[in-house]
Amino acid sequence: MRVSLKDVAAHAGVSIKTVSNVVNNYPYVTPAMRERVQRAIDELGYRPNLTARHLRKGRTGIIALALPELGNPYFAELAAAVIDAAAEHDYIVLLDHTRGQREQEVLVSQGFRARVIDGLILSPIELEAEDLRDRAEHVPLVLLGERHYDLPYDHIAVDNVAAARTAVRHLIALGRREVAFIGARQGHNEPAQLRVRGWREELMAAGRSADDGLVATTDGWGHADGAAAMARILDTGRRPDAVFAYNDPVAIGAMRVLHERGLRIPEDVAVVGFDDVIEGRFGMVSLTSISPDKEAIARLAVESILRRLEGEAPEPRRIWAEYRLIERESTRGRVPGADSPAG
Template sequence: MGVNLKEIAERAGVSLATVSNVVNGYRPVGEQTRRRVQQAIDELGYAPNLSARHLRRGRTGIIALAIPELNNPYFAELAGAAMREATRLGYTLVMEDTAADRAAELALAGGSHRRTIDGLIFSPVRLSREDVLARTSDTPLVLIGEGVYDVPYDHIAIDNIAASHVAVRHLVSLGRRRIAFVGAQFGDPEGARSGDRDGVHAGAREGVQAGDHRQSAHLRLRGYREALEAAGLPFDPALVATTAQFGRRDGLLALRDLLARDRPPDAVFGYNDLVAIGALRAIAEAGLRVPEQIAVIGIDDIEEGRFSNPTLTTIAPDKEQIGRLAVRSLVARIEGRPISPPADVAPPFRLVARESTLGGRRLVD
């Protein structure tokens, strides 16, 4: 037989209601009392029946995290952080891979899982602001990623423009003057994109179906352009490479194209680390040295970049904090605790300078 709350109350010398408040977090309890109750819980080996607790409240105890690419290391690492926080708060986290499919994203936004989950953390790619505003499901929702803004839901994402400023300033500080941006998308409001040379960017015209100018690729391109102008460097559309997706192969093909031109870049800013790692491969194929001839930087700080050769300089978002904040925000909405109105939250990021811009040989961090 398992230990019950009455036994804990007797051991701690407090009321049953006090134990319930400590275990369930209903009301604040004095620190000394809370410690006595926690000591009794530890001594008796009490383990709450989370399923029964959720059922009593009319919930499933399950939350979902919907992402566009489960095999993308960034999302995998972020999912790990979210899963740890969900477990800590007594919830089970399930994964949903939308494959960046608009129909799948619309179904999720519309509440296709509303009877099996208590809430949804969602990173949409193909949805427009209007799609999200048209949502009628009452399942609590928290957005992550940079696809949609100005909607009545909590939204957690780094400041992409500021992150791009830091990346470009780092390259400029190293004396780089022909800095390429790799990972632009067709439909870019700046009108800055390279052409479809030799089929390198085949399929990119379908890249951002919603065409929202707030998409992360557009924001990072905007930050890149602003940082160049702040440094007194000209913006050259020929140094902006469009990609079909944001993977290693996309970076590889785009760099092959850029390196074949009369005036190749002396630095590359990849939309993300995967694009940057693909760029490193193309540079190696061309027999060029990194960073002596071309410096490379990405965004995401995925583990792979710490083991690439050379190791990859990157802008590192706090993925642990993003995962924790998303889960905490969602659980607060689910449980109806006093919370602030929906807000955009920008977690911190930092520059992690490694061999691909600084050279030398550095131990894996």
């Protein structure tokens, strides 16, 4: 039989209200009383009925997370971080895969799951501001990513221009003269445009030429795209001594081609990726990468939803998440006695 609050109260010799205060982490409970109730909870194996708790507040206990590319390791790691952050608040996450298609992003943003969710975290690729401007659904919405929308929703992003400049500055500091950028894309994809902009600004600030002949566009951002783009650059007869890639899978694809062409990493070509996904840490040459704070992005997104559910409605905010450059073997080489590349 399911253990109830009443059972815990009787076992601990306290009131049901006291048990409820402990279970709901009410602050004004003495340490001794909290320990007494917790001992009874542990001994009886009590588990809160989270569904009932949410229903009493008129909620479902579910947050939707809509992502464009579940096959992209960055989004897989981000999804795991959101699930963990939501669980800390007794919420579960419903995952939607939009494939970066506008019609799917519109469908999700307009609330086709509104009856079963309390909030939506959306990372759009093709969605336009006009798609959200007349949004009829009042379920709280938080946007992720670098597409800028002048709309009344919290928006959590990484400063892509500054991050790209950090990556290129690192390569210039190593003495690299010709830095290629792989992963540019036609159209309005803002992250790619912003990272190219950061690449160009940092080269020019250092007195270097931002040679468009070293910018390679890609159809997508997977391993094969990076490999094909790297091959195209090399086939022109150019041989950059550094590569900054749109993301880690593109960087890993480029590294494969460099290896096949007999070029050493980093002696001949240094490589920096973006996103710091786990596969980049364990290759034969571990990958230097810009590492966005995925856990912070997830936590901020979940907390933004919950604040609005509680009626705390500050002005919509654009929140910049932290990032850092993690230097590994693809730029520093193998260093005897250095920390594990997984760091």
